[in-house]
Amino acid sequence: MLMEIRDLRLSFERDGEPVEILHGVDLEVAAGELVGLVGESGSGKSTTVRAALRLYGDEAALDGSIRIDGTEMIGAGADAVRGVRAERVALVQQDPRAALNPVRRIGDSLAERLTRVHGWTRQRALARIVELLGSVGISQPEYRVRQYPHELSGGMLQRVVIAAALSTDPKLILADEATSALDVTTQAEVLAIFQRQIRERGLGMLLITHDLHLAAATCDRIYVLREGEVVETLARPGLFSEATHPYTRTLIETAPVMIRRAEG
Amino acid sequence: MSLVEVTELHRVFRTARSAADVTAVNRVSFAIEAGEAVGLVGESGSGKSTIARILMGLERADAGTVVIDGEDRLRRVRGRSERLRRARSVQMVFQDPNGTLDRHLTVGETLRRALKAHRMVDSRAAAQARVGELLDRVRLTERQSRAKPHELSGGQRQRIAIARALALEPRLVVLDEAVSALDVSVQAQVLDLLAEIQRDSGVGYLFVSHDLAVIQQLCQRALVLFRGAVVEQGDVDRVLTSPEHAYTKLLVASTPGPGWDPERVVEARMSFTQRMTVAGEG
Numbered sequence: 001m002l003m004e005i006r007d008l009r010l011s012f013e014r015d016g017e018p019v020e021i022l023h024g025v026d027l028e029v030a031a032g033e034l035v036g037l038v039g040e041s042g043s044g045k046s047t048t049v050r051a052a053l054r055l056y057g058d059e060a061a062l063d064g065s066i067r068i069d070g071t072e073m074i075g076a077g078a079d080a081v082r083g084v085r086a087e088r089v090a091l092v093q094q095d096p097r098a099a100l101n102p103v104r105r106i107g108d109s110l111a112e113r114l115t116r117v118h119g120w121t122r123q124r125a126l127a128r129i130v131e132l133l134g135s136v137g138i139s140q141p142e143y144r145v146r147q148y149p150h151e152l153s154g155g156m157l158q159r160v161v162i163a164a165a166l167s168t169d170p171k172l173i174l175a176d177e178a179t180s181a182l183d184v185t186t187q188a189e190v191l192a193i194f195q196r197q198i199r200e201r202g203l204g205m206l207l208i209t210h211d212l213h214l215a216a217a218t219c220d221r222i223y224v225l226r227e228g229e230v231v232e233t234l235a236r237p238g239l240f241s242e243a244t245h246p247y248t249r250t251l252i253e254t255a256p257v258m259i260r261r262a263e264g
Numbered sequence: 265m266s267l268v269e270v271t272e273l274h275r276v277f278r279t280a281r282s283a284a285d286v287t288a289v290n291r292v293s294f295a296i297e298a299g300e301a302v303g304l305v306g307e308s309g310s311g312k313s314t315i316a317r318i319l320m321g322l323e324r325a326d327a328g329t330v331v332i333d334g335e336d337r338l339r340r341v342r343g344r345s346e347r348l349r350r351a352r353s354v355q356m357v358f359q360d361p362n363g364t365l366d367r368h369l370t371v372g373e374t375l376r377r378a379l380k381a382h383r384m385v386d387s388r389a390a391a392q393a394r395v396g397e398l399l400d401r402v403r404l405t406e407r408q409s410r411a412k413p414h415e416l417s418g419g420q421r422q423r424i425a426i427a428r429a430l431a432l433e434p435r436l437v438v439l440d441e442a443v444s445a446l447d448v449s450v451q452a453q454v455l456d457l458l459a460e461i462q463r464d465s466g467v468g469y470l471f472v473s474h475d476l477a478v479i480q481q482l483c484q485r486a487l488v489l490f491r492g493a494v495v496e497q498g499d500v501d502r503v504l505t506s507p508e509h510a511y512t513k514l515l516v517a518s519t520p521g522p523g524w525d526p527e528r529v530v531e532a533r534m535s536f537t538q539r540m541t542v543a544g545e546g
Contacts, residue, residue, distance in 0.1 A: 040447035040448065040449065041418075041447055154308070183307040183308055183474065184307070184474065184476075184515060184518035184519055185307065185514060185515070185518045185529060185533050186307075187518070187520075188518045188520075188526040188529035188530060188533075189526070189529070189530050189533070191526040192526035192527045192529070192530045195527070210447065210448070211520070212448070213477075213519075213520045213521055214520040216520070216522070217520040217521060217522065217523075217524035218520070218524070250449060251448060251449070254448045254449045254451070254452040255448040255452075256448075256451075256452070256455070256475070256477035256478050256480070256481045257477055257521065258476050258477045258480060258504065258516070258519045258521055259480060259501075259504075259505065260505060260516070260521065
């Protein structure tokens with residue numbers, strides 16, 4: 001199992017009292033799997049992901065178990081945590097502009113991680129970046145590496161961020177609302193890229209989204225999160241038809257659906 | 265005569281010397297009847313918001329006409345009273361209510377001030393009664409009217425923005441991605457509320473959204489925009505279930521649902537883009 005979260009509890013201290021935010025979350029992602037984590041705002045989706053990468057400091061108390069590619073993250077030392085983040089997991093978030101330095105060329109931003117963390121030469125790093133930009137559908141990648149973020153559209157930049165995520169050859173990608181700000185056709189393109197990477201590289205991926213229909217259309221399995229608790233796990237082939245929890249049913253029934261003709 | 269008549273509306277944005285000018289709105293014509301909800305669909309940069317802003321008077325047009333309730337909206341008006349009268353007839357609800365609500369004012373005060381600025385009421389008691397009506401209309405309680413925006417949820421704040429728009433008894437409400445930032449359960453409530461208000465008051469809506477499912481639920485007609493031009497318009501179910509234009513087909517295919525395959529959307533987009541290049545449109 002690439003990622004295995006068991007009974008994850010997280011609490012913050014407020015006015016000297018611990019307030020529990022996650023109440024025993026269980027989820028897993030295997031290699032080659034696209035798994036959805038779905039819930040409304042405030043349900044704890046992003047908190048789960050941030051906790052899994054140990055992005056909270058001492059302000060958050062963690063309990064339970066988070067194993068990423070065999071490494072237990074809870075209680076792990078700074079070096080072990082850094083190792084997992086540098087080599088085994090990549091995080092793609094909603095706003096690509098926040099992930100890139102606005103005053104550096106795209107190539108320099110992306111190569112920095114390879115040269116500084118992984119000790120590659122600049123030349124080798126840039127060659128790899130150009131190759132990856134091409135593989136995520138960016139035209140003229142040799143030219144793009146010399147451009148600045150403001151010269152590219154949101155959809156193009158999200159591809160740049162995905163290329164950056166793939167640059168260190170991670171086994172697991174955590175995509176936190178990575179397509180939510182994109183137009184529908186661009187969203188489809190980004191998901192096609194994700195699916196191809198999963199298929200070709202055997203990656204595992206956790207797709208964190210508020211869009212139940214998007215998750216249903218793409219994921220092998222969906223965890224429905226509500227107020228810090230997984231209330232239901234939906235699996236293929238049934239997915240929606242097997243949903244029994246009232247909250248999941250409400251989500252399915254209230255989300256507007258495009259009514260299409262039978263021919264699709 | 266229709267409530268809204270837009271004819272050959274055109275707007276070009278001049279850009280820096282090095283870049284080409286952008287035709288944001290390209291000879292767009294459409295009408296909205298009283299009590300009708302018309303959806304404006306398209307991707308970012310298709311000109312949806314520019315059209316909405318021109319109708320509101322927030323953006324000027326280079327050419328074309330906009331007639332709302334019999335009045336030429338592109339003509340400049342003189343004087344405060346004429347400006348206020350014009351503002352009353354068309355109101356707008358934005359995606360982010362935080363940008364339009366004064367965080368220092370309670371909800372009740374926000375509504376009272378809108379009523380007062382437009383002389384909609386002539387006494388304190390009348391204002392109070394009207395505020396009560398508006399709160400009922402959007403299902404907020406008396407207690408919530410004493411709250412400030414930050415004490416309320418996103419859905420509640422959006423309902424205040426709707427209440428304030430309705431306070432002035434507009435003929436047309438322009439809603440620009442007004443439910444896009446809301447969670448689905450809250451979104452459903454706000455959509456139901458909008459449909460109910462439309463039924464009861466006969467107000468017209470121009471509903472700008474990238475979400476086809478939402479448009480299908482609320483609107484009677486839809487306009488599909490591509491690079492500033494209307495490529496298709498008609499009855500909402502006809503446009504979305506049996507689209508005729510290649511771009512509408514692409515948009516419909518892009519919306520996730522059962523049997524959705526992103527690879528096929530990518531192929532559809534490529535063939536569409538090639539066709540556009542060959543046709544030399546844009």
